[in-house]
Amino acid sequence: MVTPAGAAGGRGAAGAAGPAEAVPESPATAASAAAPVVGDVDARQDAKIARGLASNPSGGLRVEGTPPGSVTGLLHLQVGDVLTQVNGEGVDSPEDFVRIYRAQGTPSTLTLLRDGREIHLHQ
Numbered sequence: 001m002v003t004p005a006g007a008a009g010g011r012g013a014a015g016a017a018g019p020a021e022a023v024p025e026s027p028a029t030a031a032s033a034a035a036p037v038v039g040d041v042d043a044r045q046d047a048k049i050a051r052g053l054a055s056n057p058s059g060g061l062r063v064e065g066t067p068p069g070s071v072t073g074l075l076h077l078q079v080g081d082v083l084t085q086v087n088g089e090g091v092d093s094p095e096d097f098v099r100i101y102r103a104q105g106t107p108s109t110l111t112l113l114r115d116g117r118e119i120h121l122h123q
Contacts, residue, residue, distance in 0.1 A: 003033070017082065048070075049071055049098045049101050050071075050094035050095075050098050051065070051067055052064055052065040053072060053083070053094045060084040061091050061092070062080070062082050066079065071101065074106065077109065077110075078114065081112045081114050083110060084112060084113065085110070086101075086107045087107050091104055107123060108123050109122050109123070
């Protein structure tokens, strides 16, 4: 039997909600759907820490950019610098840099190659 549209709370046949009657999300459901996953937050933070750095084929980390507010900018690095050590530890990948940064904070000593010369910076 088919129920008239006006009966049963205005829900058409068999009491099913039609496409025009979508149930809005509650604020709690919408908030939980928008909440970032912890791993996603960590990955975004790691990417932000390593912004401007890339693995150098011959070793170390090449500075490819120093965006405003980036760690590379904060450390006054220059495009083309190649970091070889951070706080006395060798670095060969952005992940190495992120690991040291997360464990020790802003680096206090850097060893890098700039224009073919080895430079030691102390922050």
